[in-house]
Amino acid sequence: MARTTNWVVLGLTLTFLIGPFIIIIFAGASAGESLAFPPAGLSLKWYAKVFTVESFRQSFMLSMFLAVFGTLAALLIGVPAAYALNRYKLPGDETIRTIVAAPIIVPGIIVGLALLRYLVVPLDFTVTMALFFAHTALVLPYAVRVVSSSLHNLRADMEEAAVLLGCSRLQAFTKVVLPNIRGGVLAAFILGFVTSFNQVPVSLFLSGPGVRTLPIDMLAYMEITYDPSVAALSALLAFMSLAIVFAAERLLGFSRYV
Amino acid sequence: MSDAFVSLSDLTLSYGQTVAVPDLDLDIAEGELIALLGPSGCGKTTTMRAIAGLLTPTSGKIVIDGRDVTRTPANQRGIGLVFQSYALFPHLSAFENVAFGLRLKKLPEREIRAKTEAGLDTVGLAGFEKRKPAELSGGQQQRLALARSLVMEPKVLLLDEPLSNLDARLRLEMRTELQRVQKDTGVTMVFVTHDQSEALALADRIVLMKDGRIEQLGTPDELYARPATVFAADFMGFENIFSVNGMELVSETGRLPLGFEADCPKIAWRPAGVTVGEGPHSGKVVASSFAGDHREYVLETPLGQIKADAPIEIAEVPAGAVVSFDLPQSTSRALAA
Ligand SMILES: Nc1ncnc2c1ncn2[C@@H]1O[C@H](COP(=O)(O)OP(=O)(O)O)[C@@H](O)[C@H]1O
Numbered sequence: 001m002a003r004t005t006n007w008v009v010l011g012l013t014l015t016f017l018i019g020p021f022i023i024i025i026f027a028g029a030s031a032g033e034s035l036a037f038p039p040a041g042l043s044l045k046w047y048a049k050v051f052t053v054e055s056f057r058q059s060f061m062l063s064m065f066l067a068v069f070g071t072l073a074a075l076l077i078g079v080p081a082a083y084a085l086n087r088y089k090l091p092g093d094e095t096i097r098t099i100v101a102a103p104i105i106v107p108g109i110i111v112g113l114a115l116l117r118y119l120v121v122p123l124d125f126t127v128t129m130a131l132f133f134a135h136t137a138l139v140l141p142y143a144v145r146v147v148s149s150s151l152h153n154l155r156a157d158m159e160e161a162a163v164l165l166g167c168s169r170l171q172a173f174t175k176v177v178l179p180n181i182r183g184g185v186l187a188a189f190i191l192g193f194v195t196s197f198n199q200v201p202v203s204l205f206l207s208g209p210g211v212r213t214l215p216i217d218m219l220a221y222m223e224i225t226y227d228p229s230v231a232a233l234s235a236l237l238a239f240m241s242l243a244i245v246f247a248a249e250r251l252l253g254f255s256r257y258v
Numbered sequence: 259m260s261d262a263f264v265s266l267s268d269l270t271l272s273y274g275q276t277v278a279v280p281d282l283d284l285d286i287a288e289g290e291l292i293a294l295l296g297p298s299g300c301g302k303t304t305t306m307r308a309i310a311g312l313l314t315p316t317s318g319k320i321v322i323d324g325r326d327v328t329r330t331p332a333n334q335r336g337i338g339l340v341f342q343s344y345a346l347f348p349h350l351s352a353f354e355n356v357a358f359g360l361r362l363k364k365l366p367e368r369e370i371r372a373k374t375e376a377g378l379d380t381v382g383l384a385g386f387e388k389r390k391p392a393e394l395s396g397g398q399q400q401r402l403a404l405a406r407s408l409v410m411e412p413k414v415l416l417l418d419e420p421l422s423n424l425d426a427r428l429r430l431e432m433r434t435e436l437q438r439v440q441k442d443t444g445v446t447m448v449f450v451t452h453d454q455s456e457a458l459a460l461a462d463r464i465v466l467m468k469d470g471r472i473e474q475l476g477t478p479d480e481l482y483a484r485p486a487t488v489f490a491a492d493f494m495g496f497e498n499i500f501s502v503n504g505m506e507l508v509s510e511t512g513r514l515p516l517g518f519e520a521d522c523p524k525i526a527w528r529p530a531g532v533t534v535g536e537g538p539h540s541g542k543v544v545a546s547s548f549a550g551d552h553r554e555y556v557l558e559t560p561l562g563q564i565k566a567d568a569p570i571e572i573a574e575v576p577a578g579a580v581v582s583f584d585l586p587q588s589t590s591r592a593l594a595a
């Protein structure tokens with residue numbers, strides 16, 4: 001009895017989690033001209049078309065750029081920040097934690113509007129710059145959080161041992177701390193990458209002529225053209241995310257860190 | 259002291275506003291094996307961290323090998339520390355753990371290899387080079403941590419509770435190991451312990467600490483036979499401690515005539531120092547247990563409970579029976595308060 005219930009719950013969960021993904025894959029593989037499920041026949045033409053749409057190509061590059069470099073920048077700030085918060089009793093460290101977490105708590109659309117209002121308009125930031133800052137700030141909390149948890153498991157006396165063996169504090173960090181948290185750092189990178197890449201609300205306000213992130217561009221595309229290429233693109237992006245996570249899992253057991 | 263190799267003078271160590279060790283003076287000779295002994299929280303680790311340079315003294319001076327190192331950073335003091343938790347590097351193999359410090363010295367690769375292998379050999383870990391710390395047993399990790407410090411040829415080797423994480427059998431093995439290493443290398447060694455038997459067995463001299471102060475300092479013989487204070491006596495197994503008032507022993511529950519003149523505020527006997535079966539006093543046996551070569555009694559007396567060990571030759575007195583006993587002068591130890 002309980003077993004049956006378990007299977008039903010499992011089945012429903014999988015249906016809701018994976019169902020949409022299946023629908024998207026097939027909707028994109030349609031032979032017809034408009035987005036529909038079930039598709040009107042099967043073909044790969046929309047998957048092929050995705051690669052020919054110039055604006056997709058541009059916005060994909062922008063999203064890639066933001067996801068890679070925004071996350072790297074977030075790690076550059078986040079790893080030392082997490083380290084300092086973990087190892088030293090700083091005055092006002094609770095405040096710092098709260099500020100760092102703010103971009104998760106404040107609705108993205110407000111962050112986007114604020115950046116537009118106070119960076120782009122008065123300070124003459126380019127939209128790309130503003131997007132870069134926005135994505136860095138957005139990913140930062142994840143970087144701090146994930147790196148913190150792997151630092152937390154790393155005992156401070158290991159660094160002291162390294163110092164007594166001749167390391168400077170910085171050497172102790174690079175030779176002992178970093179190698180032992182590299183799994184956490186990579187996990188933070190992947191989490192940040194995916195978060196940034198799929199980010200919509202913050203980027204909504206931050207777009208200009210020819211400068212749009214991919215999800216925003218897809219929204220814009222759909223408003224004009226209701227063909228299955230958006231579904232095909234979505235499916236491709238989902239596969240990309242899966243591949244990244246899968247590779248990370250194979251490389252160092254990603255799921256241990258999230 | 260001119261022959262002091264390590265000299266701590268007027269050393270005060272604090273954590274923020276809390277003073278953990280006030281005004282410590284201690285001289286250690288070269289090649290000596292010193293035990294810092296005391297209950298948990300008495301400042302043993304703190305003192306050790308200060309010698310290593312991991313904790314900057316609030317005031318006072320640390321001289322090692324004729325050099326004032328009070329302000330010398332930890333990575334330039336040439337002192338080894340084996341952490342209570344071992345603090346091995348989990349991402350490195352046993353070999354690389356030991357080679358870590360040698361690599362920082364930028365020694366030639368051949369020398370690193372030779373020294374590392376010799377170090378692993380010294381602690382009986384030859385053949386384990388490729389293992390990660392997680393793939394070693396507790397005792398092996400301990401010895402790896404020891405080797406990692408030893409290959410650096412430190413001026414002083416500090417060990418924080420080196421035996422406390424090991425089971426009884428390994429503890430005995432490691433004791434012998436430490437003694438051997440110390441004899442072979444002649445390194446000045448300071449080890450921390452809260453176990454008096456460990457300190458007695460290993461150390462050349464014992465520093466008994468209480469609340470950040472040195473309660474008594476001496477050889478194991480001295481401390482064992484002649485503890486000076488109630489605290490020291492208690493630590494060294496003088497379990498029966500009473501106040502002296504003229505010719506009487508006094509406790510909270512009552513008094514008992516003392517058979518001799520004692521000019522001290524407190525006096526103590528080990529259980530083995532109490533005579534059972536004869537003497538001017540009598541007490542009721544509360545508990546009796548067989549302990550191999552002797553029998554341990556707990557006697558109910560006017561002074562409260564007294565612990566007494568009787569030779570096995572004396573017939574067992576059953577619980578509930580009344581037995582005579584004596585607190586002789588010959589086995590007593592006069593104590594300061
Ligand atoms: N990091 C610390 N911050 C504040 N107080 C500490 C710290 N470490 C130790 N203490 C205090 O200093 C005293 C001595 O501690 P410690 O040297 O660790 O004792 P032991 O090693 O003899 O058990 C204790 O009262 C302890 O509470």
Ligand SMILES: [Mg+2]
Binds near residue numbers: 299304
């Ligand atoms: Mg301690």
